[in-house]
Amino acid sequence: MAIALVLVLVVVGSVVFHFLSPWWWTPIASNWDYIDNTIIISFWITGVVFAAVVLFMAYCVFRFRHREGNRAAYEPENQRLERWLTVVTAVGVTALLVPGLFVWSRFVTVPSDATELEVVAQQWQWSFRLPGKDGKLGTSDTRIVSAENPLGIVPSDPNGQDDIVVEAADLHLPVGKPVKVLLRSIDVLHDFYIPEFRAKMDMIPGSVTYFWFTPTRTGTFQVLCAELCGQGHPLMHGVAVVDTEQDYLAWVGQQQTFAQLSAPQKTGSAARSTESTTASGLDVAAKLETPEAR
Numbered sequence: 001m002a003i004a005l006v007l008v009l010v011v012v013g014s015v016v017f018h019f020l021s022p023w024w025w026t027p028i029a030s031n032w033d034y035i036d037n038t039i040i041i042s043f044w045i046t047g048v049v050f051a052a053v054v055l056f057m058a059y060c061v062f063r064f065r066h067r068e069g070n071r072a073a074y075e076p077e078n079q080r081l082e083r084w085l086t087v088v089t090a091v092g093v094t095a096l097l098v099p100g101l102f103v104w105s106r107f108v109t110v111p112s113d114a115t116e117l118e119v120v121a122q123q124w125q126w127s128f129r130l131p132g133k134d135g136k137l138g139t140s141d142t143r144i145v146s147a148e149n150p151l152g153i154v155p156s157d158p159n160g161q162d163d164i165v166v167e168a169a170d171l172h173l174p175v176g177k178p179v180k181v182l183l184r185s186i187d188v189l190h191d192f193y194i195p196e197f198r199a200k201m202d203m204i205p206g207s208v209t210y211f212w213f214t215p216t217r218t219g220t221f222q223v224l225c226a227e228l229c230g231q232g233h234p235l236m237h238g239v240a241v242v243d244t245e246q247d248y249l250a251w252v253g254q255q256q257t258f259a260q261l262s263a264p265q266k267t268g269s270a271a272r273s274t275e276s277t278t279a280s281g282l283d284v285a286a287k288l289e290t291p292e293a294r
């Protein structure tokens with residue numbers, strides 16, 4: 001009797017806690033409310049099944065409790081019950097999986113007007129690359145990653161020369177514009193995750209994974225790594241700032257392109273003068289950024 005009561009209390013307590021809990025998702029900042037809806041469907045299905053199974057256990061514990069002289073009946077087969085359970089389980093599992101498949105298909109079907117953003121993970125920092133005026137990212141190769149070329153951009157590809165390189169600094173994005181996020185890792189498995197965007201994907205050395213999203217409100221969001229990636233994993237934070245178009249353009253104007261970053265390697269006064277002007281721009285940018293996340 002006491003055990004049956006405990007089981008009922010577990011169900012009631014879980015349901016009450018779920019609805020009164022102070023912990024819920026951070027307010028959404030992207031178009032992916034489909035993902036929230038899918039999780040809510042999963043909560044409902046798993047919640048109903050959890051309550052039904054535990055309450056049934058409580059009923060059995062109470063109804064078939066030990067009584068003097070009672071004997072259990074042995075019934076190894078019950079085809080009607082098995083058919084019924086198979087159908088209910090199949091419906092439940094289908095309802096859990098199918099919404100996710102629809103969301104996944106949207107998640108990787110990138111709209112044609114999305115601009116590209118490359119995110120490069122390494123132990124233990126985030127770097128970003130945005131296409132320059134040509135709107136195209138140049139090719140990259142992990143094998144040529146060096147201190148001077150931290151993202152491994154192929155110097156011979158003209159598309160890469162105007163790419164904006166944001167190494168281990170804050171990322172800015174304009175609000176309301178779809179972004180195709182290309183994910184690369186130059187060492188181990190990482191996972192790019194911004195909770196408010198509801199978007200998250202593994203980054204696999206040697207391949208480029210991608211998804212897309214549209215930021216729907218301005219604000220400063222934390223970039224997390226959601227894959228255990230070594231000792232510094234808990235410290236692998238970044239900052240993504242969603243700006244108004246105007247603020248975004250002001251930020252872009254302060255960033256350095258790949259060509260500017262590789263200029264110091266060249267000799268000659270022209271290269272040096274480019275370096276000095278852009279370096280001062282970067283100093284201003286560094287002062288404006290919020291360094292608290294690092």
Ligand SMILES: [Cu+2]
Pocket residue numbers: 121189190191225226227228229233236
């Ligand atoms: Cu990581």
